[in-house]
Amino acid sequence: MSFVLNAYCGIRFCCPDATHWEYVICILNPNPDAMSKMITENASEEFLHSLSNYCAIQGFVEDQFGLGLIARAVEEGISVINPLGIMIFNMGGRPGQAVCERLFERRGLRINKLWQTKILQAADTDISALVEIEKNSRHRFEFFMGLVGDAAYSALRSLLERLENPNTRKDARIFLAELHKRFDSKEASEKCLETYHFQIEDIYVEQYEGFEKRKKLTLMVIPSIFIPEDWSFTFYEGINRHPDSIFKEKTVAELGCGNGWISIAIAEKWSPLKVYGLDINPRAVKISWINLYLNALDDSGLPIYDGEKKTLLDRVEFHESDLLSYCRDNHIELERIVGCIPQILNPNPDAMSKMITENASEEFLHSLSNYCAIQGFVEDQFGLGLIARAVEEGISVINPLGIMIFNMGGRPGQAVCERLFERRGLRINKLWQTKILQAADTDISALVEIEKNSRHRFEFFMGLVGDQPICARTAWTYAKAGGRISHALSVYSCQLRQPNQVKKIFEFLRNGFHDISSSLDLSFEDDSVADEKIPFLAYLTNVLKEISFFPYEQPAGSKRFRSLISSFMRTYHRIPLTADNVVVFPSRTVAIESALRLLSPRLAIVDEQLTRHLPRQWLTSLNIEILWSISVIKRHAHLKSSYISVGFHISLKKRMSTSNPWSNLATNVYSQCTLLLSYSTKDIHYLYPTVYGCIVNFVVTRMVYSDLEVAFVISEEATMFKALSKTVELLQGNTAIISQYYYGCLFHELLAFQLADRHPPAQRVDEKAKTRKAIGFSSSAISVLDHAELSINETSESSLIxxxxxxxxLPITTPVKAAIFESFARQNIAESETDVTSGIKQLIHSSYGFASNGNTELIYADCPEALFNKLVLCCIQEGGTFCFPTGSNGNYVSAAKFLKAVIINVQTNPEVGFKLTEKTLANSLENVHKPWVYISGPTVNPTGLVYSNEEMKTLLTVCAEFGARVVLDTSFSGVEFNSKGQDGWDLDATLEKLSSNNPDFCASLLGGLFFKMLTGGIKFGFLLLNQASLVDAFHGFGGLSKPHRTIKYTLKKLLDLQEGKSKDLVNAxxxxxxxxxxxxxxxxxxxxxxxxxxxxxxxxxxxxxxxxxxxxxxxxxxxxxxxxxxxxxxxxxxxxxxxxxxxxxxxxxxxxxxxxxxxxxxxxxxxxxxxxxxxxxxxxxxxx
CATH class of the missing domain: 3.90.1150.10 (Aspartate Aminotransferase, domain 1)
Incomplete structure (x- = not known):
């Protein structure tokens, strides 16, 4: 009857226009056969009455919870109800709120809970069927012991209303004092809790002295909140180890405040500006307020003032809050955060999905103090997900100099607990550690399951005296047998290192990149590494947050980076440079080779250590031992003109972190040259006031991002600057932008604390030196650079399109940004995580039908341009002729000319969109010696047309007839938008057949992923070679700038996402x-x-x-x-x-x-x- 009345109550007050209402039975009959009887008017009274208590199995999944009849009623209701109709059902809460609500939601119904209360289970209802279900599954039904708990809480809530009212506050406090006296003994207090579901007790805190010299707090507890015990006492002891100034005049938040005793104790002892006690349990917040009044007022109801004439009511507030949501929503900046929150996953995950309301069951609300739900962090596997979330929320609201203090159960092991903080950029200090008994009402079966499915072992002890750790499985078995188990309990104090930068990093992760937060690792054994990496990660997050794409940068390098280099040289070396005196290269080897190809000297003297990656064909030996006795500055007088001397010279000392990761290479390109071999800065200081030349510098880090290199050439000659800018554009395209970001960040750190314009600008000693004649450029270089159509160097005032x-x-997609950040945020990346070979082979095979064999080799570079130019050099060495169709990449054609290759143009016709045809290609190759044929496809750059599979097979057949080497450039393919009916290439069988017929024929595949993945400014090139002789020839030309592991990690992530058909990436x-x-x-x-x-x-x-x-x-x-x-x-x-x-x-x-x-x-x-x-x-x- 009470069920019916409650349902009626909900209709009457909440839904007066309801169109369909049913009261449906929600318990399976313990005697299933009884339900098979014919239901007639003449059936027995007992049988007919049982129909109001039990239901039969209906053939729905909800039968297991006794909800099959409701499920059937809902589905029948859907068939007959008006489209705008409403169905209202009474639902017994025994299966749990989540199960009940899912019954409706999975059938497409929006639900609204109109009313909830407790009723007594009917005495004549047999619940044995539910017991059987619990025996055979992990599901747990919900019942309560009587109705007293809610009645007691309702009375306490009314009492709080009187305490909040200034007019009735005094009488209410006097009533509490009398109530406390009524149950003043321990036995009476425990009896009160058992009978009336509340308890008032005194907590004695040793050595605790407040303003009134009290050593106790008077506190109320109820069963639905966490009752103070060893866990929270240990936490308070840890807090006590801080100096007295820790909370003085500070804004503090306590997470999981329970009945509020720690918040009140902090306010009483340390006089903070404000303490916010926060708890997700609404009943805990209400009881905390009652306890605040209990301790802010004396037994006569009068305020207790401290030395500053303030009461606890001035210093403490309690609020319902999911961790720090209250502070975030109200923009409260905290100076101290303390937390004593659950660290075990709930063994019944469904239970954690319930709505947390004031009317929820006492058992469920109390479970919130023991268990936590999965939070989406890597620490979930150890039960520490809620702590991890609390730390990250704390980072967002805490003052940069603030401190967080957390209680940590030692079950996962100390290393795991400490890493939780350290990998988030926190310095930690263990304040206190002890052992406590595992709470008897805490189920550790979730930890047992984790051990079964992983290699991790939790740490428990047998009792409080055991010193040998045991795993969760052993502990669980021991506890089941009646033994008491314990675990370590530690209190950690945490403070952000480089707080402003760490805050920026976590702000970025919160805004759409939470999935990669598990990859972040800000723990460092060496503080100097942290001093480099954390500011860069903060800068990178700012870049990825602020820009939707990587902006255009001149081939000479990022204007910001070049400006920082020139500022560094002016500030630290007193050299008058500007950004237009600096050209950036991927590496020093590339810079040296590019300069030598530009200048083509008769002889270049290169330090032996720098020759390892230069083309083998260039290397010879020269007996110049006599020079080693000559001083650095005088040596140039003994060298003849037209030499270029190259040495290395460490002149930039890292003033902020790792030991000497900076070095530079000095090169003077004038007719009388200097070979620098010194390791001090005095040579560069001596050299620059008098000598106008060209210095090649490189910076490379060994400790932060191993072998991440950038080189830059300094030249005060405008013609040299322009020529080098064009050279790097032809031979390399440009230098990886994020490498420039990284070193730009370090240069900025070195300049940030400097006072600007403190010294007058440096002046040249010998201005006439500018008129000295430099070695001229090679004739081919002059011709190409004068006529090639290369990038336009815009001024700072211009805004070119x-x-x-x-x-x-185009906007960089979220998966790409996530992969970029993750590649730099990770530490200890395994080689397998940067191995892109299998992914690229799969891509090549699926897109172009290129299969791999024993002779196949994949070569990687920063960009496709560098790989193409090495192929041109192979052609030159072989004495071949490079054949370009008219309508090819203009930069590639100019680069081949710059390298002095023999070139012919294969004429194409407008009738076929300027694509190669069988006829035009065959006619062009008839009289060509050792032809190398360049084909851009499937997508042709620049026309945007596409070669079909059949067209390509035909062209390859023609090339094979003439023994040509074919370079298939797929760099510009992957974004076909108007090529229906063309499903890519499948060339494997054709290539195998053609190669077997003519051994001289081979096809190399050149490619990149920046268009296929739409990665914007992130470039990567690959080259597939399948002829052993060509592989050997290619490797003979060193100096190839390889992609850094961060780039390969990024691309592997994207390739894996593409192979897994990631919805986000595919849709983007x-x-x-x-x-x-x-x-x-x-x-x-x-x-x-x-x-x-x-x-x-x-x-x-x-x-x-x-x-x-x-x-x-x-x-x-x-x-x-x-x-x-x-x-x-x-x-x-x-x-x-x-x-x-x-x-x-x-x-x-x-x-x-x-x-x-x-x-x-x-x-x-x-x-x-x-x-x-x-x-x-x-x-x-x-x-x-």
Whole structure:
């Protein structure tokens, strides 16, 4: 009857317009056969009455909880109810709230709990069926001992209302005093708890002295909250080991305050500014307030004032809060956080999914003090997930100089407990440690399960005197047999190292990157390593947070990085440099080789240690032992002109961390040169006031990110700077941007504390030295650099739009950002975690049908450009001819010319979109000696067309007939958006057949992942070689800058995500393809509207178009006070558009297709719109 009344009550007050209501039986009949009887009017009264208590099995999964009849009623209700109708059911809470609510939710129903109370279980209802279910499963039903607990709590809540009211506060406090006296003995107090479900007791704290010299606190407890015992007493003892100033005038929060005694004790003893006692249990908060009034007022109801004329009511507040949510939501910055919270996973995970409300059962609310749910942290496996979450929330709200203090049960082992804090950037101090008995009401079966499924062993002891640890399984068995088990209990004090930076890191992780928080490791044995790594990680998180893509940087290097280098040289070495005197290279070997290829000296004297990675063909020996007796500064007089001397010279001392990780390589390229071998800074100080030259420096870290290297060349000659900038663009593309970020961060740290402009600018001693004639550039270098269409060096004031670079400026996807950060945040990365070989082989096989065999070798580099140029050198060494189709990558063509390769152009036709055909290729190769054929595909750069599988098989067959070596460049493939019906290549069988027929034929696959994964500025190149002789020749040309392990880790993560068809990554790539298709259509439409002939594209990020309406017309370019007239053709239209609109494109000089220019369209959204406006603006300028 009470069930029916409660259901009616809910309808009456909460849902007056209900359209469907049922009261349904929720217990299986312990005698299933009884339910098979025919239900008729003449059946027995006992049987008919049983229908109101029991139900039969209905064939639903909910039968196991006795809810099968309700499940059937819901599904029948769905079939007959109005679409806007409402169903209301009475649900006995025995199966647990989560089970009850899931019954409705999994059938597509939104639910609203209208009412909840407790009722007595009907005496004539047999619950033995539920007992059987518990025996055969891990599920536990919920019953309570009588109704007294709720009645007592309701009375206490009413009492709190009187305490909160100033008019009734005094009388209510007097009542509590009288109540305390009524049950003043220990026996009476325990009887009160057993009978009336509350207890008032005194807690004596040894050596505790408050303002009134009291040594006790008077506290109330109820069964649904944590009762003070050894666990919390040990915690308070640990807090007591801090000096008295620890909490004085500080803002403090206590997590899991229970009945509030520790918060009150802290306020009483140390006079903090404010203590916030926080607990997720709403009943605990109410009882804490009662205890606050018990101790803030005396037995007469009068306030107790401290030395500052404040009461505990002025210093303490209690709030319902899931860990620190109250402080976060109210923007409260804390100076101290203390926490004594659960550290064992609930053996019944479903129980933790219940709604935590004031009306929840006493048993459930009390379980919150013993168990925690899975929190999504790696520490969950040890039961420490809630502590881990508390620490990370604490980092977000604590003052940078704040302190956190936590109680840690030693069950997982001390190393695990301490690592929880240290890997989050906290310095720890163990304040206190003891042993306590394991609470008898705490089920450790969850720890037993963890041991069964892992190699980890928890630590328990037999009683308090045992000193040999035992595992959870042994402890569980021992406890079942009646023994008492114990575990260590420690109190840790934690403080952030480099707090502002650590806070930035965790703010980044909270905003969408929680999944990678388990990879973060800010624990360091060497503080100097922490001083480097933590600021960089903070800077990296800021970069990844603030930017949606990596911005365009000149090939000479990041402007910020070059400015920091020049500032460092001015500040530490008094050398008057600017950013335009610095060119950045991936490594010193690349810098040396690039400089030597640019200058082509007759002889270069190179220190032996630096020759290991230079091309073997360059190396010879020269007997110059006599020079070693000559001093460093005078030695140049004994060298003849046209030498370049190269040595190494450590001149930059790391002033902040690791021991001498900086070194630099000095190179003077003038006709009289200096070979520097000293290890002090005095040489560079002596050299620079008088000598104008070129110095190659490199920085490499050994301890933080092993072998992460960046080199930079310093030259005060403008012509040298420009030439080196163009050289690095042709041979390397650019230097890894994050490497520049890392060392830029270190340079910034070295400069941040310096006072600006404290010294007058440094001056040259010998200004005439600027006029000395340097060694000239090679003839091929001069020709290529003068005519190649390379990047435009913009000034700091300009804001150019780059539709002339092969870089994606589309938003970087979240999986890519996560992988980048994780690669730098991890420590002790295993080699297998950076091995991308299997992933790339799988990618090559699935996309292009390239199979691996015994002769196959994969070679990796920072970028595809570097690998391509080594192939060109192999061609030159072999005496071959490099064949480029018209309509190829203009930078590749220029690079081959720069390296002095023999080149021919294979003419292509507009009728087929300037793609190679069988006929044009065969005609071009007829008289070519040792041809090397370059083919960009499946996606052609720059046209955006796609070679089909059949087209490629045909072209390879032609190449095999002439014994050609084929370079298949897939670097620009992977973003096909308009190539339906073309499923990639499957060339394995064709290549195997052709290779067996002609041994001279081979096909090498060049590729990169920056377009396929849309990684923006993160570049990576790979080269698949399958001919042993070519592999040997390739390795003969050293100097290849290999990708750092952080890049390989990033790419392996992305390859694994792609192979696993990660929804986030797959969706992100699909969205980008749709965006590129939309961009292509918009650009094509705008160009055609403005008089351009656009070649239809199918893929990639670029298109080509012919400016038919502009050729031969004059355009006036206004420049300050003068006006310049340009007669437009397919080579100077780039300059005209740049000067008149600020839009950078590639002309026919770059594309190699007469009359056609290239436009890339993977731009940031606002830049793309500006680019379209520039195209339209140029039309109007020409028209006028």
């Amino acid at each position: 780059h539709m002339d670079v092969d870089q994606s400026f 790539i699909a969205e980008k393809k749709e965006l590129l298709e939309s961009r292509y259509k918009q650009l094509k439409e705008t160009l055609e509207d403005c008089g351009w002939e656009v070649l239809e594209a199918q893929a990639g990020v670029s298109i080509v178009a012919k400016p038919s309406a502009y050729l031969g017309k004059n355009v006036k370019i206004k420049n300050d006070s003068s006006t310049r007239v340009i007669k437009l053709d397919d080579s100077n239209i780039r300059e005209a558009m740049l000067l008149s609109t600020g839009l950078c494109i590639n002309s026919a000089v770059w594309t190699g297709i007469p009359g056609y220019c290239r436009f890339t369209f993977a731009l940031e959204e606002s830049d793309f719109k500006r680019a379209l406006d520039c195209i339209t603006k140029f039309k109007s300028i020409v028209a006028n």
